[in-house]
Amino acid sequence: MKTNAAGIRLIQQFEGLRLAAYQDMVGVWTIGYGHTGPxxxxxxxxxQQQADQLLAADLETFETGIGKAVTVPLSANQFSALVSFSYNLGLGNLRSSTLLRLLNQGDYAGAAAQFPRWDRAGGQPVAGLLRRRQAEQVLFQQGA
Incomplete structure (x- = not known):
């Protein structure tokens, strides 16, 4: 599966675009649409073109990771919400999450309820992260 337009817009909206490297709120060097790496x-x-290319490459990584981690059928919106979640938090956090455990048990509603729990950075609640998790939750709960 590929991330749909709604998922890409969500990622771009919440990551923002920065063409010069900066340190995020926990000190990780970041560029483009939230791209990190050595x-x-x-x-x-x-x-801008390089930022778009980095986003496309990063999306492929997370799409592959979601494909391997999730064992139940997903709609395009559910898949895209999980890509956004993982893009922001990492595949390791998804793999170890109650969200994924519930989802793979077929408890879609229980999985959806887990999104807002992931609203912290450096151990502190962050309003922007809560808004992102809520947007991902809404996308996850939409049909298609």
Missing amino acids: EVKKGLTIT
Whole structure:
């Protein structure tokens, strides 16, 4: 499966676009639409085209990860909500989550209820993360 347009918009909206490397709220060097990695360092700048390419490559990584982690059927919106969740929190957090456990048991409603629980950075609640989790939850709960 591929991330749908609604999922991509959600990621772009909440990640924002920065063409110069910056440190996120927990100190991780980041660029583009929330791209991280060993090549992202202070002083790095990229173009819009490079940001779009990084996003596309990152999406493929998370799409593959969701495909391997989830064992139940997903709608396009459910899949895209999980890509956004993992894009922000990492596949490791998804794999170890109650959200994934409930989902793979077929408890879609229980899984959806887990999204808002992931609203912390550095151990502290963050209003922006709660808004993102709520948007992911809404997308997950929509049909299609």
